[in-house]
Amino acid sequence: MEQVLSDNNLVISVDAMGGDNSPRVVVEGINLAHKNNPDIKFLMFGDEAKVSEEMKRFPQMKEYCTLTNAPESVKNEDKPSQVIRNKNTSMYMAIDAVRKGDAKAVISAGNTGALMAISKMILKTIQRIHRPAICTNIPHKNGMCVMLDLGANTECSAVNLAEFAIIGNILAKHTLGIERPRIALLNIGAEEMKGREEIHQAAKMIKSTHLDLNFIGYIEPHQIGEGYADVVVSDGFTGNIALKTMEGTARLITGLLKTSIKKSIWAKIGLPFLLPVVWTLKKSMDPRKYNGAMFVGLNGLSVKSHGGTDALGFSYAVDNASKLVRQDFVQTIRDEIEHVDLDELSQDILYDVY
Amino acid sequence: MEQVLSDNNLVISVDAMGGDNSPRVVVEGINLAHKNNPDIKFLMFGDEAKVSEEMKRFPQMKEYCTLTNAPESVKNEDKPSQVIRNKNTSMYMAIDAVRKGDAKAVISAGNTGALMAISKMILKTIQRIHRPAICTNIPHKNGMCVMLDLGANTECSAVNLAEFAIIGNILAKHTLGIERPRIALLNIGAEEMKGREEIHQAAKMIKSTHLDLNFIGYIEPHQIGEGYADVVVSDGFTGNIALKTMEGTARLITGLLKTSIKKSIWAKIGLPFLLPVVWTLKKSMDPRKYNGAMFVGLNGLSVKSHGGTDALGFSYAVDNASKLVRQDFVQTIRDEIEHVDLDELSQDILYDVY
Numbered sequence: 282m283e284q285v286l287s288d289n290n291l292v293i294s295v296d297a298m299g300g301d302n303s304p305r306v307v308v309e310g311i312n313l314a315h316k317n318n319p320d321i322k323f324l325m326f327g328d329e330a331k332v333s334e335e336m337k338r339f340p341q342m343k344e345y346c347t348l349t350n351a352p353e354s355v356k357n358e359d360k361p362s363q364v365i366r367n368k369n370t371s372m373y374m375a376i377d378a379v380r381k382g383d384a385k386a387v388i389s390a391g392n393t394g395a396l397m398a399i400s401k402m403i404l405k406t407i408q409r410i411h412r413p414a415i416c417t418n419i420p421h422k423n424g425m426c427v428m429l430d431l432g433a434n435t436e437c438s439a440v441n442l443a444e445f446a447i448i449g450n451i452l453a454k455h456t457l458g459i460e461r462p463r464i465a466l467l468n469i470g471a472e473e474m475k476g477r478e479e480i481h482q483a484a485k486m487i488k489s490t491h492l493d494l495n496f497i498g499y500i501e502p503h504q505i506g507e508g509y510a511d512v513v514v515s516d517g518f519t520g521n522i523a524l525k526t527m528e529g530t531a532r533l534i535t536g537l538l539k540t541s542i543k544k545s546i547w548a549k550i551g552l553p554f555l556l557p558v559v560w561t562l563k564k565s566m567d568p569r570k571y572n573g574a575m576f577v578g579l580n581g582l583s584v585k586s587h588g589g590t591d592a593l594g595f596s597y598a599v600d601n602a603s604k605l606v607r608q609d610f611v612q613t614i615r616d617e618i619e620h621v622d623l624d625e626l627s628q629d630i631l632y633d634v635y
Numbered sequence: 636m637e638q639v640l641s642d643n644n645l646v647i648s649v650d651a652m653g654g655d656n657s658p659r660v661v662v663e664g665i666n667l668a669h670k671n672n673p674d675i676k677f678l679m680f681g682d683e684a685k686v687s688e689e690m691k692r693f694p695q696m697k698e699y700c701t702l703t704n705a706p707e708s709v710k711n712e713d714k715p716s717q718v719i720r721n722k723n724t725s726m727y728m729a730i731d732a733v734r735k736g737d738a739k740a741v742i743s744a745g746n747t748g749a750l751m752a753i754s755k756m757i758l759k760t761i762q763r764i765h766r767p768a769i770c771t772n773i774p775h776k777n778g779m780c781v782m783l784d785l786g787a788n789t790e791c792s793a794v795n796l797a798e799f800a801i802i803g804n805i806l807a808k809h810t811l812g813i814e815r816p817r818i819a820l821l822n823i824g825a826e827e828m829k830g831r832e833e834i835h836q837a838a839k840m841i842k843s844t845h846l847d848l849n850f851i852g853y854i855e856p857h858q859i860g861e862g863y864a865d866v867v868v869s870d871g872f873t874g875n876i877a878l879k880t881m882e883g884t885a886r887l888i889t890g891l892l893k894t895s896i897k898k899s900i901w902a903k904i905g906l907p908f909l910l911p912v913v914w915t916l917k918k919s920m921d922p923r924k925y926n927g928a929m930f931v932g933l934n935g936l937s938v939k940s941h942g943g944t945d946a947l948g949f950s951y952a953v954d955n956a957s958k959l960v961r962q963d964f965v966q967t968i969r970d971e972i973e974h975v976d977l978d979e980l981s982q983d984i985l986y987d988v989y
Binding site: 420421422432435436467469476477501502503504505506507517518519521522523525526527528529530531532533534536537538541542545547548550551552553554555557558561562565566 | 774775776786789790821823830831855856857858859860861871872873875876877879880881882883884885886887888890891892895896899901902904905906907908909911912915916919920
């Protein structure tokens with residue numbers, strides 16, 4: 282392996298074999314991402330013959346990409362428990378590059394469960410953080426907000442939720458450039474006693490002046506799109522349900538719209554006039570723009586690109602990751618979490634009840 | 636009070652003071668509902684002066700409506716614990732009419748928490764049912780499906796979820812006319828081990844041949860709109876999150892569409908051609924059509940109309956309720972639940988683990 286890299290702060294490692302159309306889409310995606318991030322170097326891991334064949338189409342790629350052969354790859358149907366100890370997969374090797382300090386972040390469009398399991402095992406959770414979370418940016422009326430956890434933890438304690446609030450706060454600052462992000466807990470009502478006990482406890486913790494967060498209280502799902510909050514915190518089960526419901530509702534509406542347009546001659550006549558509007562809307566809702574779910578709370582950043590995305594989508598995932606890498610995001614979390622003892626805070630709040 | 640009613644199987648009691656524009660909207664709604672259900676009689680409870688003033692606009696109403704004065708009414712900001720024992724409110728009196736056997740169902744557009752609390756206290760849960768659920772019909776690509784629980788129970792055991800499956804099965808038969816409804820549990824993945832433990836246990840119970848349900852497994856939120864299931868079962872927290880996310884996403888998309896149309900001259904030119912399509916879509920997504928969340932599992936049917944709905948929306952809630960009343964829905968649940976012992980079934984499944 283020829284080492285072309287110097288400053289490992291700007292190195293991202295890539296699982297070239299993950300996703301539906303790998304390694305083609307991955308290589309094309311990196312080529313696109315390079316245009317926005319000419320200073321970022323990439324460590325690619327994958328089937329050398331296949332990947333280098335794809336890379337031939339972009340001769341300059343050699344200047345910012347180092348390819349290492351990985352004899353195996355993780356399949357979509359593989360169970361995390363099966364692949365977690367196989368050190369020969371492109372996914373394992375790409376994550377291991379972050380552990381070794383060769384790269385600051387890893388991106389894969391492969392098996393989500395495997396990526397989380399291997400990342401947790403190799404990179405380990407940041408000291409004092411109990412659980413990593415899956416985070417993403419989603420669109421609202423006036424911009425974007427950070428949502429977490431989206432599925433890493435199906436059940437969460439108040440301490441977990443409070444940690445997610447701290448992580449989300451840093452994410453919103455770094456990825457959205459918001460100075461004092463408004464943080465809200467996802468719940469089924471605005472009143473203090475609505476929802477589950479762990480949410481009430483978490484609210485008390487996040488409110489604590491000790492954490493110095495801009496906590497605005499509970500948010501109900503229909504308020505997310507209104508842009509009331511910059512960070513929406515929930516357990517992974519609830520976050521996953523909300524995210525997939527958004528996806529499904531958007532698909533249902535556009536599907537119904539298409540069906541009714543097909544049935545109407547008048548609509549077909551009028552449609553060309555509306556195409557610019559359709560394009561604008563498509564662009565602002567384009568899921569590729571929000572591609573890249575970040576696994577946060579580990580010693581290193583692990584980013585999951587959508588398995589079915591195209592090159593543009595993959596490049597957005599790289600963009601997102603590189604933003605965080607540039608700002609040494611993981612170190613920021615370490616620094617911030619050092620100042621708080623959530624377990625103690627949680628004890629204080631429990632005592633408060635008696 | 637003049638008694639104009641005979642067959643109490645077709646009597647619905649109404650809280651005339653609930654909702655944002657009561658009693659006007661309620662009176663207008665009943666007038667509309669009467670056109671579709673000329674055989675249904677109504678018992679109205681409310682401020683006699685105000686309600687009878689509104690009723691003057693529909694002189695024929697006296698023939699199918701009996702008005703009883705209620706000295707007080709439940710406010711939106713009232714806590715359930717405050718109003719639960721006040722027998723002088725229009726809501727209490729309307730629910731009590733069902734307990735007394737004067738009516739088969741009660742409809743209110745008032746305070747949801749109060750309606751649930753009073754309904755539970757007065758009507759009591761059907762024997763062998765552990766918890767009532769809030770249910771509604773929601774649209775999908777090819778029709779409608781039943782969703783429950785939508786917020787009555789923030790935490791649910793496997794037994795609760797299995798009961799909701801039984802209730803949902805009957806609801807889908809009665810309200811949607813589906814002979815053998817496809818029942819699914821809402822979850823974050825299709826694989827057996829995804830999601831929470833109580834969901835796995837519930838799946839085992841619902842699968843049991845003893846219940847004779849058409850269980851199709853887990854459904855992810857984005858599949859609801861595809862029409863994969865006729866009954867979608869979840870705990871009340873998750874169901875509420877999913878329902879409000881649908882609402883918010885629909886609002887976000889239509890909002891973005893409106894904003895971009897406003898900005899484009901071309902779009903304004905083309906829009907008139909598309910109006911029929913917009914109307915069709917609006918009609919099929921019209922929340923008024925799905926108005927009427929049903930509190931099911933009690934000795935009597937309690938229906939919550941949206942507080943901000945108009946007369947048409949209120950009349951749909953009455954339509955929904957009357958469908959169930961006609962089919963003696965509560966008795967059907969009693970009969971079906973009599974044949975199953977869910978606690979025993981749950982024990983069997985627990986033993987199964989060892």
